Amino acid sequence: MTAPTVRGWSPLRCRGFHAPPASSLKFIPKQRFRHLPEQRSPAPALWSLPLSDLESYFVSLLNASATLPRLRQLHGLIYRSGLHQSCFVLTKLIRSLTALDVPVESYPKLIFRQAKWRNPFLYTALIRGYSLRGNLADCVDLYGSMRRDGISPVTFTFTAIFKACGENLDLRLGEQMHCQMALFGGFGSDLYVGNTLIDMYVKCGVLGSARKMFDLMPERDLISWTTLIVAYSKSQDMASARRLFDCMPEKDAIAWTAMVTGFVQNSKPGEALKLFDRMQTARVSLDEYTLAGVISACAQLGASKYAKWVSEIAEENMLSPTSNVVVGSALIDMYAKCGQVDDAYKVFEAMKERNVYSYSSMIVGFAINGQPKAAISLFHEMLKSTDIRPNDVTFIGVLTACSHGGMVDQGRQIFASMEKTYGILPNADHYACMVDLLGRAGKLTEALELIRKMPVEPHGGVWGALLGACKVHTDPDIAEIAAAQLFIFEPDAVGNYILLSNIYASSGRWDDVLRVRKLMRGKKLRKNPGCSWFEAKKGEIHEFFAGDTKHPRSDEIKQVLDELVGRLEASGYEPILNSVAYDVSDKDKRRILLGHSEKLALAFGILSSTSGSTIRIVKNLRICEDCHSFMCGASQVTGRDIVIRDNMRFHHFRDGACSCRNFW
């Protein structure tokens, strides 16, 4: 055992004494001290020390003790040495106990009750114990006793209580305690107290009060600034977050990371990467947290050039996906979102440690890339050969897989097992998956019934799943019900109006089509122009709009497209004219269909890429039926793999078939 050196204690000052070997602490029978040990005569060598030295010595032992049996042992020794009269030692003991999972009510409270003297720190240690477990009522009770005993609180007392108020979202009590604290004066200028108050107000959802606190603080540190930046970004106010960030007198890696991930969480991956670039220019070190945010930004962009770039950065910074579970899981998600599910699985396989994030990302990755069987089998493997328990997101992945794989019964079973076997209450998102599962299988009435009976309030996702299924199965009546709800939840989402209008168009209900168009005009909503992107070999992105002739190689593109249409028609392709939601001539419909942006992108892809390589296209809107059948045919006659990521999902076209099994 190393001799302790805390608080001026030195072995040299205690002639003849050496710290006892660990084995000498074993002589106290365990059960005797289960609760409070009785006093016994001290061991001579140790107890001959002056009390102040003993105190320091025990505190150093307590600081180094991380297990309950060891703390019990020390407790015994403390009583035998007479140190149980020292508030300092007892405070440390209570703190060490509450840092473990020892319930405050049992052991720590007993020590507190038996203490001969109680000072503010001893009270605070127990209050903090309650606070750590989110037990606000007992925190405040004890604070009351403390005041009745005539003991003045210290800064720690208030930080513990404010933390508990934040955890419990109890704004009223938080404000009350804030006023109480003001009566004592002085505490308000304490940095820790100020920062904890900012955090409390943020957690309680009153950003205004948090900002006021921040503005009133006589001095601020990195934590004050970062807390507020995160609060702004969580409430989708990136402009305020950015303003604060730019005003920060100095920034550390955590502040930079908070800002980068703020952009990611607010679906601004481009901004996130720009800021990350600045972070690197400023030579700020990065860690797994930063990288996870950057990888997530790349995942949102979904372009493989970023995948390569970010993998290199990870390696340069010794953050290998093999050994770092956070980086590994983020990379799995990124590759999956770039449509490179094989690369995602390579990362997954190579990881030394996996957790529920790694498994969920991989399961979702398989599910959205048209490999439902792989997703389900990975789920079963996780249950069978690991101790990792699925969480709500894992079930989203599994249910999505069942839905895309048409496995209705299996989906129903898994959905039922969520609560029964895993204690996870299905939320509205899970119901959306079930509606999707039933809807894709053509069970539209059953899906509607499920929504009407669900115990949680349905949200836009649930009705959207139903509307999507109505598109696949052309059911304008149920579509009307779903759309009516969606127009309430998402009044400005153009896609829903378009979808309903397309369903009407497919059923030839042109009057209704016009009615929806009028509704859109009334709300000043415009259909987003269809746009597709193709990433060329060197990573440059080529953009195509529907009917676009602006590309420098437009003539060649048209030539390739005409040639392709010829070959497709020879093998039986017939344009799906229903996909045009305008009441125009068939000739015009054919012309409009041929101008769809993904077809232009495909033609350019064929023109500019090496033969045999996969053609990857990203599209801003949902792929139409005609383009879908066109791509199936194109993959067959050209022998090329085509991957299209539309705004809903991935389509992997190979040998004339799509991974989505024609349901999307």
Add this chain to the structure above:
DNA sequence: GTAGGGTTAG
């Protein structure tokens, strides 16, 4: 005693 992270379906 106080600040940053990765997985979510239509």
